Amino acid sequence: MGLAVAGSLPGIARADSSAVEVTDLRSDPFTLGIASGDPLSDSVVIWTRLAPEPLAPFGGLGPRPVTVLWQVAEDEQFGNVVRSGTARARREQSYSVHIDVQGLRPWRHYYYRFRVGRHLSPVGRTRTAPQYGRPVPGLSFAFASCQAYWEGFFTAYRDMAAQEHDVVFHMGDYIYEYGVGVDSGVRRQPVPVDFTRETMTLDEYRGRYALYKTDPDLQAAHAAAPWIVTLDDHEVDNNWAGPISENNTPQDEFLVRRANAFRAWWEHMPVRMAQSPTGPDMQLYRRFQYGDLVRFNMLDTRQYRDNQAAGDGSKPPNPESLDPDRTITGDAQEKWLLDGMAERSARWEVLAHQTAIAQLDVKAGPEILVPMDTWDGYAASRQRVLDGAQERGVRNLVSIVGDLHRSIVSELKADYANDTAPVVGTEFVGTSISSGLDGMDNDQGGLTILAENPHVKFTNFQRGYVRVDVTPEQWVADYRVADRVIVPDGTISTRARLVVKDGDPSIHVVGGQS
Known part of the structure; x- marks a missing residue:
């Protein structure tokens, strides 16, 4: 259709x-x-x-x-x-x-x-939510992303549903556009032949959401708390950027596909009519405030971004990725974000979005190699947002994201080329719900990121989600991980607990617990 x-x-x-x-x-x-x-x-x-x-x-x-x-x-x-x-x-x-x-x-x-x-x-x-500006003693929430149906069971959602959360955030990749295979991969669940193909039509996108939403653990997590959702690339096409598809399909064709994807996303998400799409356009960025404690800025870093620099992939910083005119948010969204920061209406100012702001050197040795699809490929956007937060006197800047299929906790710095540059915020990258199969405590990629990026304080390569408890005094993040997701009876535990104190963006790792 x-x-x-x-x-x-x-x-x-x-x-x-x-x-x-x-x-x-x-x-x-x-x-x-x-x-x-x-x-x-x-x-x-x-x-x-x-x-x-x-x-x-x-x-x-x-x-x-x-x-x-x-x-x-x-x-x-x-x-x-x-x-x-x-x-x-x-x-x-x-x-x-x-x-x-x-x-x-x-x-x-x-x-x-x-x-x-x-x-x-x-x-x-x-x-x-609490009334705007009213004192709130605490908030408990969770965030998650990336749930390839054929690569694992949604064990993390079973655990999430059993917890007490005031709200849940989903950072994108709720579905994947790829076919799930004739037997749904590790799930061994036969599906109609339509589900083995990549999604293109409206009916195909609708069917993919329906398949994912049949999962009982996902249903339980939705029923347990309200969700605030955005989308990333796989709800449409891998690594799409504005009107540009992964494989450079003619733009008019891709915009029809994007319209199909947006329409199916809206039909399956608990969002307002204000988020309903007009063809290939959809208003996704919006704010949610919890009293005087936390303000969440839900961002859209797909719809308005410039194309990935240097042909995408992981590359050294280059003239295109460093171009001061390039943007990952678009000018209007960036202004909306910075204007909102100037209000300083909450103790914790949170950017809830798709992918990492922090510089992530992924190559061992002196050469720097960074992903072009993250904010590393849009260095000027990163600088404007981080500088803007400082200039506006933001008290506690926190970024919560997904996308990378691994957990990474970083200190956000004003200048990554200067070892003595101040820390201006904190970033919590959550791992995937199921994408990437079981994983392990740390793979070579995670160990390299730890070794090459002194601002990175924790990595993990298992599946799971992040649970956060916020008070006026501190932000406590528990990284909940599954021992296995390729079987339906995996066990969830807390791999690490990380703490950020009010007014101090440095990260304290205080261990894990069952």
Whole structure:
């Protein structure tokens, strides 16, 4: 199924809008679970997608809209329902439902569910944010990325769902555009032949999200807390940059593919209508503030970036990567970020985004070799953001990212060519959920990064996620890792605990625990 580049989701012609609605279904339509996201102090988005046959086009549903009832309550038994209503799940949005539930109280847990006829969804738990500027004694959150379906089970999500988190961040690579193989790799799960091909069409992207969302551990993690999500490259095409694809497809063709990918992403994520795409364009960067404690700047470093320097890959710093006019964020997003920093509205200013800001020399010896796809390939963007944070008096600058399939914790420096340059922030790179198979405690790549980059304080090459507890006094990050992901019964433990004190961006490694 193709997608015209013109037109936004709300304005698409609804040929079935006057048809008689379906009010009951023969089979359970909630096979893809439920989710909530983008919490504000008075509202949160709740989501589901109806799919009695999850891997079939349109979830096996016919052309008519389906009536969906929803409820939000203050208790898990729904004895005190505070908001409720009905929605139409429509074919043109692949029977997804996004409800922006408003009029909620700040910093409270709520429970939500959906009903279609006699079918009742699982119950999800969500939480609103505190009021802007109000004192908040602490925040617990998790962040994750990179979940290749065929390379491992989502064991980390099982552990995440069992923890108490106020919010979860996903930094991208929720799906991969690559085919999953006839038996889904290590999962040994046969799939239709369409799923063995790289995604190009809207139907193919929709099917890939549906496959991933059938995973019970992913569903449990979504149901346990609200999520704030962005995307990276594999939701569209490996290492795409703005209108440029990995293999330099003609740009008009690639923009149609990007529009398909964006449309399917929006249909499957708990985000607002403000994030719905207009063809190949989508507003992804946005802010979330938790009282006076933490402000999260969710960035988009794919849609507006210049092409990777020097043909991509790992290269020495070069005239293109050092070009002062190049950008990874685009001018408008960079201005939005720096203008926001000037407000100094929270104790911890967090950049939540796709890939590493810190310089990462990946070659042993005196020669410097850095990845062109990270901020190393956009050195001027890095300098403007780090200098801008200093100039605006940001108290605690923290970057949380994914993408690299390994854990790396670094001190962000004002000048990586100067060993005595001050540390201006801290960066926590989270490993992958499953991409890269089991991994190991440290591979040669990680050992080289540790040896060649004195600002790097910790590396690990296992799969997992990061759990963070923030107070006014400190930031504590637990790196939760799985011993194995190529089997479904792996064990999760804390590999390392890292602490950053308020007003001091240096990193303290205090060990790990079970």
